[in-house]
Every structure is written in C-alpha cells, then in structure tokens.
Amino acid sequence: MFVAGLERIGFAAQHIWNGSARRVLAHATSGPALQQNLVAVMERKN
Structure with a gap:
C-alpha cells in the first residue's frame, strides 16, 4: 500500500x-x- 501512496506523491x-x-x-x-x-506538501515558487 505504501508503494501506491509513493506513486501518488510522484503524480x-x-x-x-x-x-x-x-x-x-x-x-x-x-x-x-x-x-x-508520510505526508508531503509541495509548492512551486515563482
């Protein structure tokens, strides 16, 4: 199940x-x- 979650982080x-x-x-x-x-928040900066 963790692998599926890591795939979603990649998406x-x-x-x-x-x-x-x-x-x-x-x-x-x-x-x-x-x-x-594992929770990831990613943000793009200009």
Whole structure:
C-alpha cells in the first residue's frame, strides 16, 4: 500500500513540474494498522 501512496506523491509532483498546480498535498501510509504515514506538501515558487 505504501508503494501506491509513493506513486501518488510522484503524480502530485508532476502537477507542480508541469505548472498545473501551485501547491499539492500527497499522503502515503503503511503498516498493519496504517501506523506509518508520510505526508508531503509541495509548492512551486515563482
């Protein structure tokens, strides 16, 4: 499940790189009780 979340973080980064978004939020989680979390907020600066 964590790999799918990391893929979503990559998709969010693509929105920053291609200019379709200024700020994005992405989340990945793993573990038996989903106790391992990674939250990424990325922002493009002009």
